[in-house]
Amino acid sequence: MEGIRKLALVCLLILIFAVPTDGLWSIAGLSLVKISGLLLFGMVALLLISGDGLRGSPWFLIAVTAYICWMLFSYLWTWMPVNYETSLAINSQQSIKGHLYLFMLVLLAFQVIRTEQDLNFALAAYLLGAIGLIYFLVSGYDPTSTTVRHEIKGFDANETSLQLALGLPMAWYLLLTTKSWLLRSLSLIYIPLALFGIFITGSRTGFITALLGFMGVLPWLWRARFIWKIAVLGFFIAAVVGVTNFVPEKTLERLFSSGTELSQGTLSSRSITWSRAWLEINEAPFVGNGLSSFRRVINKYNIDYTAHNSYISIMVEQGIVGLLLYLAVIVVVLLQSLRIPAEQRLLMISLLLIAVAGQFTLTLNEKMFIWFAYLFVVLKASLLEVPSINLTMAHQWRTA
Template identity: 30%
Template structure:
């Protein structure tokens, strides 16, 4: 039963990067179906077994954040209907719990990382196919016709995952499949034309030099060659118009425009001052900045400011507690895993800066996987510490039995008698 639920969870994670390729009107069908089936089977298995894993502080903070997101609307904004974003938080909480229950071991967690990388492969390949067939009609390219910025961040998160799996898999085929993802992802991210995506990719690629101290000379040469191939392919296939767009990253940052996001952030911070404790309620960022921007309002395009304005300082602290608890947990990992986890967290943190991603599956799934890795390692360490040591081989010397000890006269041994006669 648990194995079936894990298989469905694997498909759920696998479908996340390319969920917009196969959709019904407004619904990503594969994640919905597999996620729902996995949840139902997991609940049944837990009820039958009667066992639950002890929660981490991350889970407590996540539950409190969700409760606050609902209570905030009910008590401080009475009469407001609970928006879809609130229920999305609840669904993400269930996904996090399923990963916690179904993937307690490092092997299963590595399997879910592989599922994400394989799914990112499909999204990257579909982006390349769209470029080949519609290069003359489109300026930016994204799998399934989705948002190029979102896709770029999703693909960037897969870069450190693929590199880590390529270093740790013992099967050569799987290892090389994961390594080849790097140049493919770099080209696909370049085709999206996402400036934030390129910044996140730069952070993600730090996993390569940070792991070089653990590489043999042969693997070190292979790593340098892989980076060279990625750069060469990006230069060869990314159109000049997109390259010119990517080169404006510095000027956008210096001018504070950041693709028009700067004014949205300033308006959000100004609105926050008026309701700093409770905020404006889940999903109400547009309404919060509407008076400030004279009727022109959008979503925050910044996850941190979005949470701060919608949930107030209380909800913001709970959300940041989730992130910080995972960061503290991964610091206990061995060197290679710790560097991998920190790079993934850094990539995620950068991805959340220009996007409203606080309620995206990728964020919550990545946090759950990294937390799972840290706890799986701790469990292995504790298990090894509790395992009893094998008994030492102590020579057993038979104590000679004497008849005198039994109250009878002792009879000398034959050898003893010979020694006496001698």
């Protein structure tokens, strides 16, 4: 049985690795995400058949189940239960498949990840996948280009930057809590690479959420000896200076205008879309307009965009009920994070905050990388064997 679980863990790690670059890695015409997902499902099915019991965090599973069921139930009153006129929109059938896939992913992850080492491997797999995303992002990159934003063809630059930002607290977590020099080295490599990738996308969302990615390290740094404070500060300054030297001036100007855009701008016309969306929310405040209906109902205002806000999108499509159920998932994750040992807690909370904050300007409630962020926090809190806190790097900082 343990052998089957380890094979399932390998499949899960491949899936996590493939998520950031979904569609860019494929075998025989099938994406690596689909292949690994099918293999993972098969392995976990064998585990259950062989007598392994269901595992999971009860409150998290209840919250997720309630949210997913309401999403699927809203198909009954959707405006458009068939394909939209535009290929840019996800139709209702696709959304049903996506939500079911997310639900299965949550269940399967709990069956497979059972130790701290398993979780560390999962975080490392995400970082490796994000490095792969950076590779595709920088391929053909020209620092002398006049282009303000650099992106991968077929990928949204804002989503790319947010995925990279999510990796920052994971990298700090591995750097500060593991004994493996291989994992620590991966983390040290990832941090400057992620900053470079975020900067060249020109994404204000990525820039702001990247700052949250450094929040979790502050308590560790505060308690460290002076020499370690200087070392970390020097590393951070060197990374930022090195990164900005290869970023076009126009891109930097765009990033550093984030505060002005928040206080005086329209958030790249997002506020216009949101104001029209509120009109539709008032039409069906409690149950919404149905699954994947946002583009359809907003089109009459000559707007052909997503909501660029998960919470407003849910309100339009599933009403107040749907939003409350989604917020319940986030609240449960937050409450679970409070069970995590103190020195590691803020690292995981910063991961959650990046996922939550990023959804104020992007529609990501159906994205797997967002749900991985939720999962990693809950898995950390609900591991069957939670060892005493591993001070490793923190201990070195104090005693050096």
